Amino acid sequence: MLTTDYLVIGSGVAGLTFAIKIAERFPDRKVIIVTKGDKDESNTKYAQGGVAVVIDKKEDSFQKHIQDTLIAGDGLCDRAVVEMVVKEGPKRLQELVNWGANFDTNSNGNYDLGKEGGHSEYRVVHHKDITGYEIEQTLLRCIQQLKNITVLTHHFVIDLITQHHIKEVKEKELTCYGAYLLNEKDNTIKAIQATNTLLASGGIGSVYGHTTNPVIATGDGIAMAYRAKALVKDMEFVQFHPTALYMAEGGALFLISEAVRGFGAYLRNKQGHRFMPDYDVRAELASRDIVSQSIDNELKKHGDTHVFLDCTHLNVLEFTKHFPNIYQKCKDLHIDISKHWIPVVPASHYLCGGIVVDTYGRTSVNNLFSCGECSRTGLHGANRLASNSLLEALVYSHNIFKYLASNYTKHYQIVIPEWNDKGTTIPDEHVLIQHNLKELQALMRNYVGIVRSNSRLQKAKIKLDNIYQEVEELYKTSKISVSLCELRNMVNVAHLIINQSVKRKENKGGYFNIDNVYNTSQKSF
The missing domain is CATH 3.90.700.10 (Succinate dehydrogenase/fumarate reductase flavoprotein, catalytic domain)
Incomplete structure (x- = not known):
């Protein structure tokens, strides 16, 4: 069993930023970053637009950015969170620059600011049309210089470890003790015991199949948190990039x-x-x-x-x-x-909901934090304002760092049981996994897409239940594989999206149901 002070699940801007800051502050503490792909494969890598930050104080202002964010969120943003994130933006951007990130400038040497949908002013700082890639490479260069950070590539996190796995732990409050990992190269499963765990696992685009996200965006962190009984909210607000x-x-x-x-x-x-x-x-x-x-x-x-x-x-x-x-x-x-x-x-592009966190990135499970697209901070409300996502990841990774820099308790050693796969076999037909995956993705596109209806949502629930039963049977009887775990996670995410869609009775932001009474702020399509 591995042990670490900080376990970071995901290698996008959220996870890497936190890892750099905590490792620099505490060189005697160990940080392990786990990613199921290459270390640079994440939604961050594919972010084209940029970082929305108030730079030009003559034309722009914090209040304008705040107002644009609130308007996009259609009344469901947490105003205090919006104000905090917007006002922290310039500081967090400057940190990226200090680390070596390059952003486009104009002939006057000032930032060449872009303007995107929903913004009232030019405020998007960018590096051509590969801003995310530039940030990702900058952060990875910093990671390589820190000896107390270990990056485990091609390791898939199967589940978070909680009291459910450890019988001798008597704590009443839900607590995370680390995670079980599948080494994709040799198919071995091991546990990592962590004092603190950060879920920075990205989005859910692959649940819809047709997506701007990379294929690794299968909602793993949200599904794991859901199974660990963490609070998950606003999953109905799936943003489709036009x-x-x-x-x-x-x-x-x-x-x-x-x-x-x-x-x-x-x-x-x-x-x-x-x-x-x-x-x-x-x-x-x-x-x-x-x-x-x-x-x-x-x-x-x-x-x-x-x-x-x-x-x-x-x-x-x-x-x-x-x-x-x-x-x-x-x-x-x-x-x-x-x-x-x-x-x-x-195409499916961004999830505005996710694992509920406070301003320090704390989830409802002790020692479990969340940051980036898999989290629900209250910034986006019902609809994310363009280029606010990288901003959110930078601000919240910093907030989590600040909190953990001041609040650290080394937990007592516990015995985490080895992964038990007795009685399971290697599935004879991989085609069953692929069949269920394609069926799930088609269901979500056709029944739970841009425009929804009560009848389609109810049919989706019935169809998803059939897929769920088959996938769970496969999971219980088969040797663990990445494709099977991803499918299981996507089924969990689909369940959350469908059920939280059914409960929403008013059209807001990115959620539109033709059977709901139309919100006065929205056109009747």
Whole structure:
């Protein structure tokens, strides 16, 4: 059994930032970072837009950023949290710069600030259209310099360890003691006992199949926390990015950054009509929920599979400078953005809910913290404002660091039982896992997508129950594998999304049910 002072599950901006800070402050304490893929594979890596931070105090202000966030969240944000995160933003950004992150500047040497949907001012700090990758690489370079950090790549966290696993522990309050890990290279399972555990495991995009997230985004942290009886909330608020590059074969989709619309691109249907002004006075710069729902309505109205992003009126040289990777991706697909419209479709992009935490990142389970997309802080409310996610991860990882730097208790040694897989066998047919996965993803897209209804949600509950029964039987009788554990986690996440959707009786932000009384702030599609 391994032991550590701090166990970090996930290698995105949230987990890495915390690990660097706590390891630098306490060089005599041990930090273990666990990731199921390569150390740089995370949602952070694929974040194109940037970090929303108030920089230009002449044109912008904290109050404007706060107000934009509250408007996007549609009345469900925690205002105190919003104010705290926005005001902390400049300090946390400067830390990234001090660590070596490079962000684009203009000819005057000032930050080249972008403007995205829902923002009233230019405030998005970015590194071309690969901001997340730049931040990720910066943090990994810092990690390599710290001798008290161990990174376990290709290790899958099966479950958190709580009293449920340790009979001699008599504590009444739920407590996390670490986690069970599957070494993907040799299929061995071991336990890590941790004084404190941080879930920074990212999002749930793969639950829908068609997503801008990497394939590793299977909601593992949320599912583990749910099974450990941690409080999970607002799972109905799944944000769909309005403009993912349409690919007829489906699967993981390439993201066309919101900043492209901020740069001046238009959305058109197949008839060539620029439709966003019909839905919102902000047109293409309306918040993501409005744009996604508008596109969904256009597709259903005309029976189309996608709409188009028109960049033909924009300066190609400037476009290429700002969005080199998007330009190259389109070019590779023989799309000349100066002549051709880019086919786009909404895709699962970000979860606004998750594991409930306080301002110090504490969950309802002792010694268990959560940060990043898998957490529910109260910042996003019913809909995340563009580029607020990296900001949230930076601020909350710092808050968790501050709390644990001042509150550390070494727990007594306990005996954690070895993983028991007696009576299990290697499944004869991997096809059963893949079949259930495809069925689950189709169910979520068709029944629990951008626009929902009571009847579809009820049918989804019935269909999911059948999948759940089969997956649980597989889990109980089969040797553990990553694909089986991921499927089990996705079923848990789907259950949370469906059941919390059923309970929401009012349309808010990214949640839209055609059977609910329409919120006055929302159009009736």
